[in-house]
Amino acid sequence: MVEIGGFPILEHIMRYYGKFGHNEFVLCAGHLSWSIKSYFKTLHERHSDMVIDFTRGGLELKGSSAVPDWTVTIAETGADTMTAGRVRRVLKYLPTDGSFMLTYGDGVADVDLDALIAFHESHGRGLTMTGVIPPGRFGEIIHDGDTVTDWAEKPQQSDRYINGGFMVMRRDFAEKYIAPCDDRIMLERDSFEQAARDREMMLFRHNGFWQCMDTARDWEALNSIWDAGNAPWSV
Secondary structure: OOEEOOEEHHHHHHHHHHHOOOOEEEEEEOOOHHHHHHHHHOHHHHHOEEEEEOOOOEEEEEOOOOOOOOEEEEEEOOOOOOHHHHHHHHHHHOOOOOEEEEOOOOEEEOOOHHHHHHHHHHHOOOEEEEEEOOOOOOOEEEEEOOEEEEEEOOOOOOOOOEEOOOEEEEHHHHHHHOOOOOOOOOHHHHHHHHHHHOOOEEEEEEOOOEEEOOOHHHHHHHHHHHHOOOOOOOO
16 A cells, blocks of 8 residues: 555555456455555555535535546455465455466566457466566676675676566466465465466567566655656556
8 A cells, every 4th residue: 555656555456457458356465455445445546536415415526537447456365374275365356267376465567468468368277477687676696706806786687587566367376386375375385386286387588678576765766657658657
């Protein structure tokens, strides 16, 4: 719920999905879940004109184009539940066949979601993970043994991808690798490691913009991008 440009990063992510026609969401809520519920419960009120008739006790909202046409399920998945456990707890709200999309609530990007889905449907594996190259934060030392041979100041490109979220997962994959999990299991450490050994995961390479918000420095950077009007994820 931490804000970028006056809106929670969660809403930024959801509006980006909405840009590609995805308007049904299941949120795996836990710690401070009521903050998320309260926000979406009053979203229409915040974006609409409001007429209050104090003589009759009535309240009327005048429609606003800023309110998206979403269906949002906010599921209580436990304050201390790990990521695999959270997904397991919401399987009852997800399609019983086919695929669904899955991402984290702390990162924005300009991933081509149509291309991601097309790639997922083309290979037939259970999971497609969007690989991103994290922005350089530290100078990189190039060395030969103990001798420094070159220095790259905060390099922006490397050949190492990380999981940037924006995943597509088949239901049968979830049933095999997630449904048996309990609340203590990490999706990334346990489910994905086993799936990788089974060669059930494919990598969709994204070389465009991606930024997580793990620190105050990340928050400042994303707000600076937004305030400058250059947010690649902006809808």
